[in-house]
Amino acid sequence: MAEQAPMTEAMYYILLALLKPGHGYGMMQRIRELSGGRLEMGPGTLYGVLSRMNREGWIVLTGEEGRRKNYAITNAGKDALLKEYDRLKRLVSDGKLLEEGVK
Amino acid sequence: MKYKYKLHPNQYELGETEQFYSDMEEKGWRLVKRGAYFSKFEPVEPSRARYRVEVYQPSVWAAKKMPEEQLAVFEDCGWEHVASSLPLQIFRAPAGSDAPEFYVEPEQQAETLIRMKRNAIWGWAPGILLWGFYWWMNFLLTGSTKIAGDFQRGFVEVPPLFFLAFFLLLEGGYDYIRNAWLITRTYRRLKKGVPLDHAPRNHWLHKTVNSVLWGLAVLSGVLLAVQLIGINSYDMPVESDGPYYLIKDIGFEGERTGFMGHDSGVILSRTLLADYWDTEEYIFVNENKSVFVSQDIYRLRNENMAYWLAGALMKTAAFGASGENFAPVETNAVDAAWTSRGLEVVAVKGPYVAYVCQTGWSGQFDALSICDALAKYWN
Numbered sequence: 001m002a003e004q005a006p007m008t009e010a011m012y013y014i015l016l017a018l019l020k021p022g023h024g025y026g027m028m029q030r031i032r033e034l035s036g037g038r039l040e041m042g043p044g045t046l047y048g049v050l051s052r053m054n055r056e057g058w059i060v061l062t063g064e065e066g067r068r069k070n071y072a073i074t075n076a077g078k079d080a081l082l083k084e085y086d087r088l089k090r091l092v093s094d095g096k097l098l099e100e101g102v103k
Numbered sequence: 104m105k106y107k108y109k110l111h112p113n114q115y116e117l118g119e120t121e122q123f124y125s126d127m128e129e130k131g132w133r134l135v136k137r138g139a140y141f142s143k144f145e146p147v148e149p150s151r152a153r154y155r156v157e158v159y160q161p162s163v164w165a166a167k168k169m170p171e172e173q174l175a176v177f178e179d180c181g182w183e184h185v186a187s188s189l190p191l192q193i194f195r196a197p198a199g200s201d202a203p204e205f206y207v208e209p210e211q212q213a214e215t216l217i218r219m220k221r222n223a224i225w226g227w228a229p230g231i232l233l234w235g236f237y238w239w240m241n242f243l244l245t246g247s248t249k250i251a252g253d254f255q256r257g258f259v260e261v262p263p264l265f266f267l268a269f270f271l272l273l274e275g276g277y278d279y280i281r282n283a284w285l286i287t288r289t290y291r292r293l294k295k296g297v298p299l300d301h302a303p304r305n306h307w308l309h310k311t312v313n314s315v316l317w318g319l320a321v322l323s324g325v326l327l328a329v330q331l332i333g334i335n336s337y338d339m340p341v342e343s344d345g346p347y348y349l350i351k352d353i354g355f356e357g358e359r360t361g362f363m364g365h366d367s368g369v370i371l372s373r374t375l376l377a378d379y380w381d382t383e384e385y386i387f388v389n390e391n392k393s394v395f396v397s398q399d400i401y402r403l404r405n406e407n408m409a410y411w412l413a414g415a416l417m418k419t420a421a422f423g424a425s426g427e428n429f430a431p432v433e434t435n436a437v438d439a440a441w442t443s444r445g446l447e448v449v450a451v452k453g454p455y456v457a458y459v460c461q462t463g464w465s466g467q468f469d470a471l472s473i474c475d476a477l478a479k480y481w482n
Binding site for chain 2: 008009010023024025028033039040041042045046047048049067068069070
């Protein structure tokens with residue numbers, strides 16, 4: 001099976017935010033919290049990534065509140081997120097060399 | 104309320120569009136509606152505002168309106184949806200508001216331009232193909248010689264129409280190349296991670312080229328209108344009042360009449376390249392004999408064009424071009440003359456060029472007498 005392509009930062013954080021189902025604007029606020037204010041998600045990026053992940057089956061529409069739509073992460077989405085998390089951990093682990101000092 | 108309408112940057116000038124609306128608001132004009140070429144503004148207290156465009160280019164079958172959910176996401180973030188003119192969606196936020204930029208990853212914005220880029224590059228293809236098909240059919244039905252002749256004649260008879268078509272084509276071609284280049288460049292930059300430039304510098308060169316080309320097209324249009332308004336159409340006088348002959352000059356007397364709804368008459372056009380008389384004369388001699396003469400007479404402003412035009416007249420002749428070729432006529436009355444089947448004559452003398460088609464129940468006519476009749480009026 002082909003290895004999953006690395007996620008963009010936006011995809012990673014949106015999936016993280018959707019561990020708790022919510023709508024677009026709520027996700028943006030949550031992403032800001034999760035990233036400690038570092039990441040300000042734009043509405044264009046958010047909507048683009050949501051559409052793409054919906055097509056790929058990583059998230060699913062759970063309901064609507066007026067014009068707003070609520071999404072939740074799917075099992076496939078959780079798997080993808082975990083794989084990305086593992087990949088990032090490996091990257092960090094490999095980079096420990098930097099803290100130990102290159103010998 | 105007093106509204107203002109202003110020509111806006113085109114849809115491929117994304118950053119320029121944003122800057123344009125911000126500048127207008129700073130001058131006290133807030134965007135209300137965006138049309139195909141003009142934007143409508145309402146007067147407001149001058150203020151600073153950020154304008155951003157989102158490209159929403161739906162497929163042919165998809166809804167032509169930005170999804171409500173997408174709009175809600177933008178508006179929740181503090182962006183007011185001000186106007187929509189596919190494929191552009193215009194949003195506004197007051198300066199200093201914490202409304203975030205649309206894209207943290209320019210590559211994502213590049214994705215929204217894919218369909219727009221494809222349309223900019225290939226959108227003209229159906230039109231060009233249809234146009235090509237039209238000319239191909241024309242070529243098959245009439246032949247390249249006839250088409251070339253029609254163009255040459257048309258150029259002398261209505262030069263402003265050619266200039267107008269030329270400048271419009273040039274402007275269209277220039278716009279097409281520039282727009283395709285603009286959108287491709289923006290797409291590539293975004294794809295490389297370079298954010299959209301929200302305050303680009305002024306394209307003075309483009310504005311100059313565009314203004315000059317449009318100016319020339321408008322000027323050609325005015326010249327065309329002047330020529331068309333100046334066309335003088337009148338009943339054929341008893342005596343020739345121009346460089347055309349009358350049937351009586353070659354020995355036929357009879358009652359002047361009309362034929363198939365056409366009266367005997369003269370149409371005189373003054374063009375940039377020539378004075379042009381288009382005449383038709385019909386006479387009824389007796390029950391067995393009617394005579395018809397159609398003449399296209401040109402008095403060229405540049406004598407050097409005479410033989411070039413004579414060639415075009417032979418290519419487009421009603422009978423000669425589609426059957427036998429023209430043969431030279433031995434005459435001293437004019438500089439040169441050619442005839443086809445005794446039905447048609449093309450003659451040149453100095454700045455004068457003529458195409459004459461003469462028919463009648465009496466049979467063929469003598470090309471020499473036609474040349475003599477023309478020469479009488481060409482001195």
